[in-house]
Amino acid sequence: MYYFDNAATTFPKPETVYDKVYEAMKEYGANPGRSGHKMALKANREVYDTRVLLSKFFNIKDAFNLIFTFNCTTALNMAIRGTLKEGDHVITTSMEHNSVLRPVKHLESLGVENTIVYADEDGYITKESIEKAIRTNTKMIAMTHVSNLTGTVMPIEEIGKLAKAKGILFLVDASQSAGVIPIDVDKMNIDFLAFPGHKGLLGPQGTGALFIRDGLNTDTIIQGGTGSESYSIYQPEIMPDKFESGTLNMPGIVGLKEGLNYILETGIENIRRKEEKLSCYFIEELRKIEGVRIYGPADAVQRAAVIPINILDMDSSEVSYILDDRYDICVRPGLHCAPLAHESIGTLEQGAVRFSFGPFNTEEEVEYSIRAIYEITKQI
Amino acid sequence: MYYFDNAATTFPKPETVYDKVYEAMKEYGANPGRSGHKMALKANREVYDTRVLLSKFFNIKDAFNLIFTFNCTTALNMAIRGTLKEGDHVITTSMEHNSVLRPVKHLESLGVENTIVYADEDGYITKESIEKAIRTNTKMIAMTHVSNLTGTVMPIEEIGKLAKAKGILFLVDASQSAGVIPIDVDKMNIDFLAFPGHKGLLGPQGTGALFIRDGLNTDTIIQGGTGSESYSIYQPEIMPDKFESGTLNMPGIVGLKEGLNYILETGIENIRRKEEKLSCYFIEELRKIEGVRIYGPADAVQRAAVIPINILDMDSSEVSYILDDRYDICVRPGLHCAPLAHESIGTLEQGAVRFSFGPFNTEEEVEYSIRAIYEITKQI
Numbered sequence A, B: 001m002y003y004f005d006n007a008a009t010t011f012p013k014p015e016t017v018y019d020k021v022y023e024a025m026k027e028y029g030a031n032p033g034r035s036g037h038k039m040a041l042k043a044n045r046e047v048y049d050t051r052v053l054l055s056k057f058f059n060i061k062d063a064f065n066l067i068f069t070f071n072c073t074t075a076l077n078m079a080i081r082g083t084l085k086e087g088d089h090v091i092t093t094s095m096e097h098n099s100v101l102r103p104v105k106h107l108e109s110l111g112v113e114n115t116i117v118y119a120d121e122d123g124y125i126t127k128e129s130i131e132k133a134i135r136t137n138t139k140m141i142a143m144t145h146v147s148n149l150t151g152t153v154m155p156i157e158e159i160g161k162l163a164k165a166k167g168i169l170f171l172v173d174a175s176q177s178a179g180v181i182p183i184d185v186d187k188m189n190i191d192f193l194a195f196p197g198h199k200g201l202l203g204p205q206g207t208g209a210l211f212i213r214d215g216l217n218t219d220t221i222i223q224g225g226t227g228s229e230s231y232s233i234y235q236p237e238i239m240p241d242k243f244e245s246g247t248l249n250m251p252g253i254v255g256l257k258e259g260l261n262y263i264l265e266t267g268i269e270n271i272r273r274k275e276e277k278l279s280c281y282f283i284e285e286l287r288k289i290e291g292v293r294i295y296g297p298a299d300a301v302q303r304a305a306v307i308p309i310n311i312l313d314m315d316s317s318e319v320s321y322i323l324d325d326r327y328d329i330c331v332r333p334g335l336h337c338a339p340l341a342h343e344s345i346g347t348l349e350q351g352a353v354r355f356s357f358g359p360f361n362t363e364e365e366v367e368y369s370i371r372a373i374y375e376i377t378k379q380i
Helices: A015-028 A038-057 A072-083 A098-108 A127-132 A156-166 A250-266 A268-287 A316-327 A339-345 A363-379 B015-028 B038-057 B072-083 B098-108 B127-133 B156-166 B250-266 B268-287 B316-327 B339-345 B363-379
Strands: A066-069 A089-093 A113-117 A138-144 A169-173 A192-196 A208-212 A292-294 A306-311 A353-356 B066-069 B089-093 B113-117 B138-144 B169-173 B192-196 B208-212 B292-294 B306-311 B353-356
Touching: A015 A038, A015 A250, A015 B015, A038 A066, A038 A250, A066 A072, A072 A098, A072 A138, A072 A169, A072 A192, A072 A208, A089 A098, A098 A113, A098 A138, A098 A339, A113 A127, A127 A156, A138 A156, A156 A169, A250 A268, A268 A292, A268 A306, A268 A363, A306 A316, A306 A363, A316 A353, A316 A363, B015 B038, B015 B250, B038 B066, B038 B250, B066 B072, B072 B098, B072 B138, B072 B169, B072 B192, B072 B208, B089 B098, B089 B127, B098 B113, B098 B138, B098 B339, B113 B127, B127 B138, B127 B156, B138 B156, B156 B169, B250 B268, B268 B292, B268 B306, B268 B363, B306 B316, B306 B363, B316 B353, B316 B363
Parallel strands: A089 A113, A089 A138, A138 A169, A169 A192, B089 B113, B089 B138, B138 B169, B169 B192
Antiparallel strands: A066 A208, A192 A208, A292 A306, A306 A353, B066 B208, B192 B208, B292 B306, B306 B353
């Protein structure tokens, strides 16, 4: 089996991720942060350690400003729906996933205005195009770091500077970048950083997180038991409790720590270099095959290892089916929960066959997939 | 180690739960419901099978009306915040967990009225007291099936009948009952059933679910990618997608299926009988010890295996500390995220030491804890 669907979820994970999730469930599977007995404290400690490790990784000064969520979608909704109020304006882009577009469009019906800035045909968003969209009531810029369709890396640091200069909140969706491209919330002036645990960070599904910069007036969209201020029937304001209601996915969070540990041991720059090399090889070889169209930046340095292609005018689902059925190759076809991004690159009808590489893919696997694509073009 | 904190999360889980979570991560850890390759389809099938199995268990006719959530708190928020609008009135009770009380109190600030019906000193809520609270604008009755503080089993079927007769939506928090006491959403006239996966159902943390009866006009509080209607920047209305945005906790859901399988094989009535027997023995023996106060219904049949106690006027945290430190006994002290319930039973200051038994506790363990409690009363 050849797995090139790492943009959906990375697979495999490091072995220690599986082992530590198992151990957490079996050895100390108590509720973290509720009771005070030894096993609950151990569970709580593990969650805390993960919080601290992730915070260091993203240069978040106070680990309590990092909250754990179910997935990145929940984190994005918390930032968007919890912050924007009637009369506010939010700038977002055509390259966003529906996890940003759908809450933004929902808020439109509640009086929150929005501008969607369109990308060029490589999926790139310029600082200038964002700047042009700023209004007096612009409260937030909400955009992705790396497109989940084209892999395009956005000029986050430049746009962060712009946001800071204009006093606008900056929300970054790091779904495709966390664990793959270095992120520094201070240097990049990021006010909200939302990321999944199960993609580039190599943790299990059921994990995600949101960093909220100190002093922002964001409401929570979920209230409940926090284990703190239990005497009160109102949600506590203290962090991270305000945004962490109910039982956390403790074993998942433990697994996430192991995923991050693997990245720290391997070096994020080594993972990035390897994925760049695979992307580069893949793109270069596919360019030689007649009938194959590759989308996104031509240069692998300007993109993450997310590469959508099409073969002639074949439906992307058909190509993916053949890849799966005949070659045991896992990719994702169709629209990638990012309809306007498909508009930007012109694949709204055909969809795209998305190859996305992870740290465990090899050059041999990529070579095999190139051969498969070549054969498909020949057999039509 | 003696674990009596099953109301916080059950521990241990059946061995197969650990094994199947591990297998799901390692063998077919793809994103369910996104891509169409064999591994993604296998992941998707597992999620679907769990949905169907849970639906049968609660007599839910259409499995797509059951949605997976992060935890029960999220499920409760989805039902409460997604349904109640300005001008509506909701009836809830003093026995609720903060996961019900806090969203209800939050909605008060948005113009949703509420009445909190108080329990008697055993934590019992009568149908009559609910009936008295009904107003012309009452939209929902939101209440727990079993108190997480006193274990009191509420007359859900009676109140369900009342709700149906009056055309009021009925939301049941099954946090302490799902997997322990049989629930039939039709027979009990339940419109929303919220439950965690990691308590009585013996699944892993990071799992929960919400049943929403057909045809209810509930909004989602989270929007995002659903893998369906990807071309649209608006949330789809189809179930369960409307309420399931972003990547699900697939390995957790697989584990939940195994937890439920264990219950089905053992028989829920056998688990209930065993827990009743342990509770009965525990209560009877503690009654003989001077200085021990037991809260909740005297009869184990009228309660789940959740038994709060206090020793003389000792702070509940101190007692729990001694139990943990000297006896390796895990319980939960303090207030149990249910402040008004403590008011109802008169333990707002002292808190309570909560013993909660699970299907793997033994009579020997309970005997050991009785001896420990006896010794503590003697050493003061």
